[in-house]
Each structure stands twice: as C-alpha cells, then as structure tokens.
Amino acid sequence: xxxxxxxxxxxxxxxIRTRGxxxxxxTAMLAAALEKGLVEAVVVLKKIGEFEAxxxxxxxxxxxxxxxxxxxxxxxxxxxxLEYGTKVALPAKPCDARSTIEQAKRGQVDIxxxxxVGLNCGGTMHPAVTREMLDVMYKLxxxxxxxxxxxxxxxxxxxKDGKEHAIKIDELEEEGYGRRESCQYCAVNIxxxxxxxxxxWGVIGDLAGKGTFxxxxxxxxxxxxxxxxxxxxxxxTPADDKGxxxxxxxxxxxxxxxxxxxxxxLSPIEGSHLxxxxxALKDCIxxxxxxxxxxxxxxxxTAKCTEFSSASDTYKMSLFHLVRFVHLMDxxxxxxxxxxxCPVDIPLTHIYQRFAVPMQExxxxxxxxxxxxxxxxxxxxIED
Amino acid sequence: xxxxTATGTTSEEWQPKIVMFCCNWCSYGGADSAxxxxxxxxxxxRVIRVMCSGRMDPVFILNAFLEGADxxxxxxxxxxxxxxxxxxxxxxxxYKFLKAMVNELGLEDERLKLDWISAxxxxxxxxxxxxxxxxxxxVGPSPLKPEGVI
Numbered sequence: 328x329x330x331x332x333x334x335x336x337x338x339x340x341x342x343i344r345t346r347g348x349x350x351x352x353x354t355a356m357l358a359a360a361l362e363k364g365l366v367e368a369v370v371v372l373k374k375i376g377e378f379e380a381x382x383x384x385x386x387x388x389x390x391x392x393x394x395x396x397x398x399x400x401x402x403x404x405x406x407x408x409l410e411y412g413t414k415v416a417l418p419a420k421p422c423d424a425r426s427t428i429e430q431a432k433r434g435q436v437d438i439x440x441x442x443x444v445g446l447n448c449g450g451t452m453h454p455a456v457t458r459e460m461l462d463v464m465y466k467l468x469x470x471x472x473x474x475x476x477x478x479x480x481x482x483x484x485x486x487k488d489g490k491e492h493a494i495k496i497d498e499l500e501e502e503g504y505g506r507r508e509s510c511q512y513c514a515v516n517i518x519x520x521x522x523x524x525x526x527x528w529g530v531i532g533d534l535a536g537k538g539t540f541x542x543x544x545x546x547x548x549x550x551x552x553x554x555x556x557x558x559x560x561x562x563x564t565p566a567d568d569k570g571x572x573x574x575x576x577x578x579x580x581x582x583x584x585x586x587x588x589x590x591x592x593l594s595p596i597e598g599s600h601l602x603x604x605x606x607a608l609k610d611c612i613x614x615x616x617x618x619x620x621x622x623x624x625x626x627x628x629t630a631k632c633t634e635f636s637s638a639s640d641t642y643k644m645s646l647f648h649l650v651r652f653v654h655l656m657d658x659x660x661x662x663x664x665x666x667x668x669c670p671v672d673i674p675l676t677h678i679y680q681r682f683a684v685p686m687q688e689x690x691x692x693x694x695x696x697x698x699x700x701x702x703x704x705x706x707x708x709i710e711d
Numbered sequence: 712x713x714x715x716t717a718t719g720t721t722s723e724e725w726q727p728k729i730v731m732f733c734c735n736w737c738s739y740g741g742a743d744s745a746x747x748x749x750x751x752x753x754x755x756x757r758v759i760r761v762m763c764s765g766r767m768d769p770v771f772i773l774n775a776f777l778e779g780a781d782x783x784x785x786x787x788x789x790x791x792x793x794x795x796x797x798x799x800x801x802x803x804x805x806y807k808f809l810k811a812m813v814n815e816l817g818l819e820d821e822r823l824k825l826d827w828i829s830a831x832x833x834x835x836x837x838x839x840x841x842x843x844x845x846x847x848x849x850v851g852p853s854p855l856k857p858e859g860v861i
Binding site for chain 2: 640686
C-alpha cells in the first residue's frame with residue numbers, strides 16, 4: 328500500500344455495513360483503530376434528532392459503531408475537546424480537516440498523533456433553517472421526516488408514511504434555504520489534506536452504494552487502513568480507473584457550482600464599503616461567540632480582540648471585529664460556524680471571506696491544506 | 712493662535728490629525744534631527760515611539776483610526792538597517808495585510824503609509840510629514856472619526 332493509492336472498501340460486519348453510509352468503511356475503520364489500540368479516543372457524531380448531530384469523544388468501540396450513518400455536523404474544534412498529544416482519530420469533512428491542521432500549526436493539536444479520516448462533502452445544512460424550509464417550501468411537518476437524500480441536484484425528504492418529496496437544490500438556495508451559505512461557495516469537496524480521503528463518489532458497478540472510495544494521502548492513512556484490514560474489520564479492492572475518473576468529474580462539477588456561488592455571494596459591494604460593514608456589524612452585542620467557536624483562533628480567553636475592546640466603546644466600528652478581520656485574513660477557512668452561532672444573525676463568515684479571499688489569493692496561501700506553511704509569516708521574510 | 716490649534720478650529724483651514732509611530736533607533740532620531748535642523752513641518756503629527764517597527768501591532772493602527780486619527784504613518788529603519796535584524800521585514804508583512812484590510816473596509820488608500828526614515832534624515836522626515844499632511848487634507852476627515860472629535 329502506497330501514498331496515492333485508491334481503493335474501494337467496505338465493512339465486514341453485516342450490521343455496520345447496512346447501517347453505515349456506503350458500506351460502513353469509516354465506522355469499521357474507526358472502531359478497529361480503538362480496538363487495536365492505534366488510538367485512545369475517537370470523535371464521532373451522535374445524532375440528536377433527524378436534523379442535528381453533536382460531536383462526542385469516546386473510547387468505547389460500541390459507541391463508535393452505534394454512530395454509524397451519522398450526518399455531517401458543525402466543524403470540529405478538536406483542541407477544545409482533547410488534551411495535546413492524545414492519540415485520536417476523527418472523521419472529518421474538508422473544513423474539519425483544515426481546521427485541525429491550522430490548529431496543529433498553532434501548537435493546539437499534535438498532528439503526529441491525530442488520524443484524520445476525511446469524508447467527501449458537498450455541503451451541510453443548518454438544522455433550524457432546514458426545519459423552517461420544510462415548513463415553508465415542502466409544506467411538511469419537520470417531526471414527520473424520516474430520511475433525507477440528495478439525488479440529481481434535488482433534495483429529497485422521506486416522510487414516515489413512505490412518501491418522497493423532492494425540490495431542486497438550486498430552487499431552494501434561490502429562496503435562501505438549502506445548504507449553508509459558506510458551503511455553497513466552498514470549493515474543497517474531497518479532503519486531500521486528510522490522512523485518508525473517503526467518500527461514495529467513484530464507487531461504480533455492483534459496489535455502488537455498498538462501498539466507500541478511499542484515497543491514501545499520508546503514512547498515517549496507510550497505518551489506519553492497514554490496521555483495520557489486519558483486524559478483519561474491512562475488506563478492500565483496488566479502485567478502477569473509471570471510478571477515479573467519475574470521482575474527479577463529480578469533484579470538478581461541484582467546484583464549478585462553488586465558483587458560481589462565489590461570484591454570486593462575494594460580488595463586489597455596491598456603494599460605500601464602510602457603510603456596508605458598519606451596517607452589518609451594528610447589531611453586534613459583543614457576546615464573543617464567533618471567537619469561541621472559531622477553529623483557527625488559538626488565542627484562548629485572553630486575546631487581543633477581546634482585551635482591547637469593550638461593550639462600552641463608542642467607536643463607529645467595533646475594535647473586536649476589526650482585529651478579527653486582520654487576524655483571519657490569512658487563516659479563515661470559511662467553515663461558517665461564526666455565522667451559525669451569531670445570536671443577532673450577522674453574516675460573519677461572509678464578511679471574513681471578503682477580507683480573507685483576496686489576501687489568500689495574493690499570497691497563494693490556502694489555509695489548512697498542508698503543514699508546510701506557517702500562518703501569517705508564511706511569506707518569505709527576505710522579499711522585496 | 713495657540714488656543715485655536717488646541718481645539719483644532721483654525722479659522723482658515725482644517726488641520727488633519729495624524730498619528731505617527733516611529734521606531735526608537737531610526738525614525739524617532741529622524742524626528743529629532745528634523746527639529747535640530749529646524750526643518751519646517753506642519754504641526755499635524757502626534758508621534759508615538761515604539762522600540763521597533765516590528766513591534767507595530769494592527770491593533771495600534773485600527774485603534775488610532777477609531778479614536779479619530781485622519782491618517783496613520785508607521786516608520787522604521789531602512790531595510791537592512793534594523794536594530795533587531797529583521798523587525799522592519801515583519802513590519803512590511805503586517806503593512807501588506809493592514810493595507811488590504813483598510814482598502815476593503817472602505818477607508819481611502821492614502822490614509823495609511825509606511826516609510827523608512829533613518830536617524831540622520833531630518834529633512835526627509837519633515838518632507839514625509841509635509842507630503843502626508845497634504846495628502847490627508849485632500850481626502851478630508853476620516854469617516855471613522857467618532858462624533859464630537861475634531
């Protein structure tokens with residue numbers, strides 16, 4: 328097994344294979360890593376309803392198996408749950424993987440003991456917005472929903488009486504529902520920065536829907552997959568070229584959609600920029616929630632943004648936000664958590680991206696993609 | 712006249728408020744030699760001494776704007792002459808970020824400037840201050856100035 332190899336794999340356990348998504352490979356791999364002692368803990372998503380899941384840290388393989396088939400949740404801020412150096416495996420969307428790598432750069436997470444099992448991601452949905460969407464767009468009771476699925480550009484909900492209700496995603500997003508805004512313009516769908524990238528794209532033929540496509544990216548990726556094979560928990564077969572091509576095609580199509588959304592959402596501000604930003608931030612109540620959940624902020628309780636600003640300031644703009652704008656210019660990964668938690672609905676991710684994207688493009692620096700470039704001083708010190 | 716300047720309400724012309732951060736080893740000395748050489752310069756600049764231009768923090772500059780500065784200059788030793796080897800390289804990187812940030816925020820490009828002034832360049836110091844003051848006079852008072860601050 329070498330770095331760059333692609334396989335299609337599935338769990339040997341019948342129960343995990345049926346309950347888990349796409350053959351349950353990821354669940355089986357995580358459970359095997361715990362059982363064989365490769366890691367001490369695993370982060371899994373525990374379903375707390377049809378629309379929501381919370382990340383939990385567990386050392387119990389049964390709990391990992393029970394979490395099979397969980398949906399995507401909010402990005403994971405690994406350093407807040409675990410002590411530095413804990414041997415841990417976590418299933419990660421591209422933004423989770425990127426935030427973990429950014430935390431590792433800042434000395435918050437030990438990358439050598441962290442196994443990142445990447446999952447393909449085409450976007451996530453906000454639980455509260457989804458409930459509202461079901462009511463407004465689908466005319467359904469959110470409590471009646473039993474399952475959801477995305478097929479051929481349509482978002483399909485299945486109700487308890489077995490009926491399927493489908494609406495085009497484009498149509499939903501036009502109305503302001505559907506995926507989170509940050510997910511709409513996120514162009515990283517395959518987690519190439521993770522140790523191992525898993526997903527159902529590129530699984531064809533008899534295995535379609537029953538297997539997971541796996542790409543090995545690092546030595547750690549080899550270790551966690553081989554460990555699962557040795558434990559007899561998963562079986563793999565080499566992926567064929569057709570599958571690889573289909574996977575690349577899906578990724579390319581998703582990137583085009585993201586580029587279009589990027590143009591739509593981040594189009595230049597009309598009129599005064601200052602008025603736009605002052606108006607956007609005028610409702611801020613200084614709660615600090617956006618900073619608390621930010622996966623790339625490693626400052627802790629005492630930070631420049633909080634220490635030098637106070638709710639009693641009478642400035643035209645909050646210094647807290649201005650400092651965070653600069654702070655995130657090199658490192659914002661656009662995960663969307665700040666917008667999600669904001670109690671007064673300020674589109675913070677959108678604003679941070681406006682500052683961050685041009686800068687990251689100028690320095691050709693994409694945060695969280697690898698460990699080689701440090702933050703901020705990533706630029707060569709001896710230039711011009 | 713002295714009273715008029717203190718309240719900022721000169722009868723003829725609006726005088727901008729400029730905050731200038733000077734490094735201890737070069738630019739602050741430059742300001743000294745400008746005074747010693749009696750080079751004429753407008754009284755618009757408030758100098759704040761920092762040990763090195765590398766000490767400049769984005770917070771200082773953003774806070775200066777929020778407190779009512781119409782323009783901010785930060786200044787240090789020429790590249791290669793830094794007392795702390797590479798502090799001014801670090802300053803250039805911070806400057807790039809700040810410049811992009813100030814532009815995106817909608818403040819005029821002219822309001823922020825980075826310049827290198829050595830301790831012996833008194834005349835150049837006076838020239839930089841004069842030119843920058845003229846620039847700021849053209850763009851007018853800062854839109855971030857709090858109510859009641861002149």
